[in-house]
Amino acid sequence: MxxxxxxxxxxxxxxxxxxxxxxxxxxxxxxxxxxxxxxxxxxxxxxxxxxxxxxxxxxxxxxxxxxxxxxxxxxxxxxxxxxxxxxxxxxxxxxxxxxxxxxxxxxxxxxxxxxxxxxxxxxxxxxxxxxxxxxxxxxxxxxxxxxxxxxxxxxxxxxxxxxxxxxxxxxxxxxxxxxxxxxxxxxxxxxxxxxxxxxxxxxxPWQDASGRVSKGAVKSLLSKVYLTMAGQPLNKGAAYYKLAADKSLEVMTSSGYGLFPSYADLHSLSQENKGEHIFQIQYLATVSGNPMQQLLLPNFKNVSAYSDEMGSTVPTTKFYQSFEAGDLRAKDREGFFYTSYYTGGNGELKALNAPYIFKHFDVVANGTLGTAGTTQSDLNWPQIRFAEVLLTYAEAQNRADGTPNIAAYEALNKIRRRALIPELSGLSQTAFEEAVWRERWHELCYEGITWFDMVRLRKVYNESTNGFDNFVGHAFAESPSTVLAEKHLLFPxxxxxxxxxxxxxxxxxxx
The missing domain is CATH 1.25.40.390 (Serine Threonine Protein Phosphatase 5, Tetratricopeptide repeat)
Structure with missing residues (x-):
């Protein structure tokens, strides 16, 4: 609904x-x-x-x-x-x-x-x-x-x-x-x-399929706020990591929320405002349609019913290549990306020679094999997903208690199991923390979250080393002359x- x-x-x-x-x-x-x-x-x-x-x-x-x-x-x-x-x-x-x-x-x-x-x-x-x-x-x-x-x-x-x-x-x-x-x-x-x-x-109510704010959304946002307050710039530390862990655990142990079995559900109209989607910005073509579809398409490569394919915001190849071998999230048209699509949105399949964002792709509006697109997008825009709640808990519990517990490993491994990559175990506090950060970069990409992780952690994922650089001095992988400075911790x-x-x-x- x-x-x-x-x-x-x-x-x-x-x-x-x-x-x-x-x-x-x-x-x-x-x-x-x-x-x-x-x-x-x-x-x-x-x-x-x-x-x-x-x-x-x-x-x-x-x-x-x-x-x-x-x-x-x-x-x-x-x-x-x-x-x-x-x-x-x-x-x-x-x-x-x-x-x-x-x-x-x-x-x-x-x-x-x-x-x-x-x-x-x-x-x-x-x-x-x-x-x-x-x-x-x-x-x-x-x-x-x-x-x-x-x-x-x-x-x-x-x-x-x-x-x-x-x-x-x-x-x-x-x-x-x-x-x-x-x-x-x-x-x-x-x-x-x-x-x-x-x-x-x-x-x-704990959930609201109409798209209104629910108790689950409130508690999920509060866990995000506490996690941010624990880090920079307030640096409130362990007490606030504990608050973030406790609040996210309330959501995890409530009924009704969970990971979708398929990544396709993330951009399915039938799954909006339910399951993994805790809070979304609402779109309805007859009132106010989703205007982002054309911006995310390849630049005029004729893969959609839309005539104005803009390529305004697309993935870097380096980041796309940083996903682990076999990660389903990087599989063409099954995970978060696509590297081929149908001519005109519904015709012959063709290679695109670059990755594009499939996570927000409206199949109904753009079209699919044998079915022309409507160019009218009802697709909502995500703000809080259950996947983020799991990763918030894993990071916060590890920092609050000094070592990851069974529930933190399970939260992290739920994300990895769905991606069909090996589960993790036996890590030190630091190694576990960095594993959670990597999952945040890969699982939550292109949802307006990564930048805020960079600022609160003062760290940036390095696609080449699979590690983390300090924020200040980090050079973008595909533009080495573009280097983050202290001033970039805030916008003007x-x-x-x-x-x-x-x-x-x-x-x-x-x-």
Whole structure:
């Protein structure tokens, strides 16, 4: 099932902004259809529309960022595991070459997109409690969903930009903190954990096949947050590794979640919002279709029903070749990659002479042998998978206890068994930790996770040595002149934001 976010949310946002001041009525008659902040949020349907608008805002990740690019590409281009086959977008190329600054459109779009999520969730959290009459259980759930989405947005922001403005109430031009200063990273993380622990108690179901936030999603995100807090830059250590392990174990031992038996299920419409998929960004072609398909296709090699095949974000050959021998994830059209596909999407099979991302490939939209594609993609975009929960537990338990236990080995080996590669045993703490890191690089690739692992670990996977380099000084395998520096641990604040609000100064180090 899908969370069918219709246009109600957009109508809500426009109504509150455009009609917020009201207007003079003919003969002073009060028009009951005129929406204002005072007359909205009065019936349960308003609360449902408001949270739907918040979910809709999360789709900024797939929005355009200039010619042939969407925002999701930013997190892949800076990892060294992705490249582009189109040279037209200078912002994308600057990310790929680590020469970006605060003028970069993708850097700006991530900032704006995340704060749009926060603005809408702040409205929900402030206004929905006053709606009466309203079912108390559903009201609590909506507030829990809003707190999760706000935490989700701030978790991205604090990892991308460091100290950021912490805004938890709706803003107007007359708000005393309309030009906010930046809040320290530790306080931002406190808000994130406060929101998530409140969402845990909001009465959400453990799973939700409609695509709404579930208790499993809340606990999974909280485990990610604790794992990040244990590492850099907060470096809270063993106590927070223990928190991450405990929270991920709650998800692992709950019913309903598990690894799909086939990698094809990861991009199957019938498996969305269930099983391995704990939280996804929702797409539905009749409302808002998945716009990423063309960007991930080979550059005009005629392998799809789409006419605009862009090759905007594709794997590097070095990373593709770093998978272990026999790893099913690297097998053509069965795992995460494809090196051949059907002419026009449904015709004769042809070799492509390079790897492309199959993990997010919509077979229905692109086509398959004998069946033409629809060019209408309903495929959701992953945010949290059960595979990540397993790897979070394995890493966190090992660090918290000083040695991997049986459950940590089983979590790691579940990933490896599905990939048809040998199980591991008898490793030292350090060797086990690096084995988990390698699985994170290979299992979670192209899901917007790798960059954040690099930053929290201060380590980067080296495809040539199969080991890990220090972040600072690491050279990308296919571009040795592209070298990570200390300044790359954070992105710059968008220049336009600093111009509009001088209170955001100083800019991040090195920009």
């Amino acid at each position: 899908k969370l069918n976010i219709k246009y109600t949310g957009k109508i809500l946002l426009v109504a509150l902004v455009v009609l917020g001041t009201g207007c003079k009525k003919f003969l002073e008659e009060k028009d009951p259809s005129n929406l204002t902040p005072e007359t909205y949020y009065t019936i349960p349907e308003h609360g449902e529309a408001a949270i739907a608008a918040a979910y809709a805002q999360t789709r900024f990740i797939g929005n355009g960022a200039g010619i042939f690019v969407a925002n999701f590409s930013m997190l892949e281009m800076v990892t060294g595991t992705a490249r582009t086959e189109t040279g037209q977008n200078s912002d994308l190329n600057n990310l790929l070459g680590l020469s970006f600054n605060g003028e970069n459109l993708l850097v700006r779009n991530w900032w704006a997109g995340l704060y749009n999520v926060i603005a809408q969730t702040n409205l929900v959290i402030e206004k929905v409690p006053a709606i009466n009459p309203m079912d108390a259980t559903r009201k609590a759930q909506i507030l829990g969903e809003a707190r999760f989405l706000r935490a989700w947005a701030y978790f991205y922001l604090v990892r991308l930009y460091g100290d950021v403005p912490l805004i938890t109430t709706p803003q107007t031009a007359t708000s005393p903190d309309f030009y906010p200063t930046r809040t320290g990273t530790e306080l931002v993380y406190k808000q994130i954990t406060d929101d998530l622990t409140a969402a845990e108690e909001a009465g959400l 604040l968008p220049s336009v934001e600093i111009k509009n609000n001088p209170n955001l100064r100083p800019q991040n180090l090195g920009y």
